[in-house]
Amino acid sequence: MPENSTSPQHVRTRFAPSPTGFIHLGNIRSALYPWAFARSRQGDFILRIEDTDLERSTQAAVDVILEGMAWLGLDHDEGPYYQMQRMARYKQVLAELQAAGHVYPCYMSVAELDALRERQMAAKQKPRYDGTWRPEPGKTLPPMPEGVLPVLRFRNPQDGVVAWDDKVKGRIEIRNDELDDLVIARPDGTPTYNFCVVVDDIDMRITHVIRGDDHVNNTPRQINIFRALGHEPPVYAHLPTVLNEQGEKMSKRNGAKPxxxxxxxxxxxxxxxxxxxxxxxxxxxxxxxxxxxxxxxxxxxxxxxxxxxxxxxxxxxxxxxxxxxxxxxxxxxxxxxxxxxxxxxxxxxxxxxxxxxxxxxxxxxxxxxxxxxxxADVQPQPEDLAKHVTDTVKPAIATLAGKLAGVEWRADAIAAAIKETLAAHGLKMPQLAMPVRVLVMGTPQTPSLDAVLALCQREKVLARLSRA
Structure with a gap:
């Protein structure tokens, strides 16, 4: 049964690469499937460039994405949208979430976070943020440190499960108490990846997210942000990795080609x-x-x-x-x-x-x-010349050249000239055809000789045969 058979939903898919290196076959497969799904359902395919990693994103990488998709005919209906051009929109949604109590400032320093993780690992616990700055009824927060810009954290639900029916992996359920409160804005106010993705998918009305399974761990966090924003998440399909010929994950480091x-x-x-x-x-x-x-x-x-x-x-x-x-x-x-x-x-x-x-x-x-x-000019290999263009066959080559000088330049007339030459010199076809091929084409193996010669220019054939 088609995926959209239970509702009149208009399918909208997206490909959202990060331009931090050239796009290889493993990446482009993550564009092919959402493109194909949109096209097969008369839907829309959106191209989005996730360029928030300013240190690693390059225009050259964007160009290879666009060039590669154009070559493969993976045409997009909208975009390319660039996340860096949407910062004002992200900050607007951040403010809305904060006003609704879904986001709070956290002043824990990197050094404090590292120390917390070390204590948790020493106690054989999963390293995670412990909610120190999460406001709760009746809870007294630590004194606000002077001169410290906070990060903003998303207030993840603490009970229940977040679940989805993945079109590849089946039912996936994660307990909310396994997820800590995600940083969704850095101290300078720049929003983080998981938050931007959700805002984009909402604004672009994405119905199906078809992407690599390296994103599975992001999905429960993204679903909770969707719901905090009052939206149901799209359908997810997480694709298994593409391995290279050595069985490793295909990547630039492992020799993948653009x-x-x-x-x-x-x-x-x-x-x-x-x-x-x-x-x-x-x-x-x-x-x-x-x-x-x-x-x-x-x-x-x-x-x-x-x-x-x-x-x-x-x-x-x-x-x-x-x-x-x-x-x-x-x-x-x-x-x-x-x-x-x-x-x-x-x-x-x-x-x-x-x-x-x-x-x-x-x-x-x-x-x-x-x-x-x-x-262009042909240079036969010396070993081919020595093997095939022998003194025994040279008179027959000269006879053939003489006949070819006067025939109509068509395959049937050329075939007749070859046949007459074979009869005149008592030769079988391979004895004449192979040396002629070597002289004219530079190799003893070609398709039918008359067809090959008919496509050559007469002057070139005669000039090449004269080298015998």
Whole structure:
């Protein structure tokens, strides 16, 4: 049953990255699922940049987020919103919470907090704030220290449980007495992460929060802030971690690459969406599917509960399937861009070249490697020349060159010239085809020789054969 079948609720999801480093595949999967859910339910997808970590946030990291999402086609309906531009709103809500008694100033210094934690750990207790400055009926608070700016703490409920039905993890319940009073504003008045997130989700009317399971511990605190503000929390789905090929959490420190690097390495956006979708979600045994099929099938009920492991070989296989299925005319501009990066300008032959070679390739870079031979000079390997371009076959190569000089430049006419040459010299196809391939394409293995030669320019073929 679709998640929104019990109410006419208009789905609104969000992706809220912190721009503290480049975005990698593990991060972007946390954008893919909320994007897909919004698109599959005719909802809205909001992009929010959580840039309150001023020391580590950079514009370069924001640019990679925007570039990576644009490349993958993860278009947003609203945003990007920047938290640093919303400070006045956060402070307004803080004042409202404080006026309602949900927030109080705490003057405990960092040194006092550290000493408290040490005593608790020595007593085998969970280290936590002990409520020293929490006002209660009949309680006398300590004298207010002079010259100390307080933090503001959220007055967390002390009894009952905070619970939610997670779309991935199932029912989760946390006792409120396990949660201490969270700092929601620093001494300079700057609000903290868990508070800003709740205000944003309320203001942006977020209905479903689909994010990494490293946020599970934040969720009970956020739910209590939602309720203090008079709002019910959204539906939560906490996604398991993406592991790298060594089985460690995917991260920059563990060698993860920026998403945009996969674009530069010749991966197709639809193939990346296909591969990433399967890193934590499934539709039966379907391995290869289009973007349209993914959006038709996607729901939150088939998200996996266990960590998914990145596998570059599998990614290359998925990309190869999408390359093979892609229309040659649509593929050609992507290969042209790879050629242009090498200083090579393609021409109208490129779609046909793509069609001839795409079954052999797993990226547009590999396809550009093949296409290069049609536009730039070719340098065969000395060992290939020695093995295939022997004195025995050189007369046949000369005969073929003579015939090719006068035929109509079409695959069937070229095939006839090859056949006549084989008959004249008593050779079998591989004995002539492999040396010709080495001279013309720089490798003994290519698709059908007549098709390859027909896409080459006659002058280049004759010039390359003359080197025999």
């Amino acid at each position: 998403v945009t690097q996969y674009r530069d390495e010749g991966f197709l956006p639809d193939a990346m969406v296909n591969y990433l979708a399967r890193l934590g979600w499934s539709h039966g045994d379907d391995e290869i599917f289009s973007r349209a099929q993914f959006l038709e099938w996607f729901d939150l009920d088939h998200l996996g509960r266990s960590a998914a492991q990145f596998d570059e070989a599998k990614l290359r296989w998925v990309n190869a399937q999408h390359l093979k299925a892609m229309d040659d005319a649509a593929l050609a501009p992507l290969v042209a861009a790879q050629l242009k990066a090498r200083g090579i300008e393609a021409d109208e032959r490129l779609p046909a070249i793509c069609g001839l070679f795409k079954d052999r390739c797993d990226t547009t870079v590999a396809l550009a490697d093949w296409a290069r031979a049609f536009y």
